[in-house]
Amino acid sequence: MSLVIRRLDQRDDVDGFDCGDDPLNRYLKRHAWNNQEKSAIGVTYVAVDEGAPRTVIGYFTLATASAPRAAFPPKYVRGLPQYELPLILLARLAVDRRFSNRGLGHALLSEALRISLRVADEVGCRCIVTDSYQDRMSWYARYGFVPIESAEEGPQRRMFLDLRTVRAARRDRSAGQAG
């Protein structure tokens, strides 16, 4: 499989997408395009195989958000002003279950972090947050996401990752590869 991750296009085939979670399936099929092109409230990136370049097999959606400083563990916000902190919101991420456990989730999250770092270079934003299902938290924790308090109690739990940590890790990795 030769994976391509790119922005959602109107011609993409999303009808057969099934990640096993109805709200995540419905978002891609009914809302992702309008939210991206009409409402401008979230941009969706899709994973396709080069051999079937219109069939979506995974996706994520990015938007911006903010959260009160008090929501974060004190050690992460030491020295910051009492403002709402600007964030990138990883609003959705899902993989078609026919393609699970093949590293697609990893590839999607890596691309979401790459885009977030690029945005953070141009616009102030300290971290990326996501609202994770309880049973997916350990998957995000592998990448360094840490649970924080969120205003709404529900089946999901808000988790964050400091983009400075991501940047430092990528810098170390490329220095290691060069050395």
Ligand SMILES: CC(C)(COP(=O)(O)OP(=O)(O)OC[C@H]1O[C@@H](n2cnc3c(N)ncnc32)[C@H](O)[C@@H]1OP(=O)(O)O)[C@@H](O)C(=O)NCCC(=O)NCCS
């Ligand atoms: C969670 C999700 C994004 C992972 O995508 P993926 O492409 O299968 O993940 P990857 O191939 O990159 O990673 C696979 C690894 O993650 C682990 N993993 C998969 N789902 C997990 C979960 N919910 N919690 C913890 N670990 C998980 C696998 O066991 C595997 O571990 P290994 O590397 O030690 O073998 C995907 O399963 C998904 O979209 N699920 C459906 C949507 C959803 O949220 N469902 C309900 C909640 S789980």
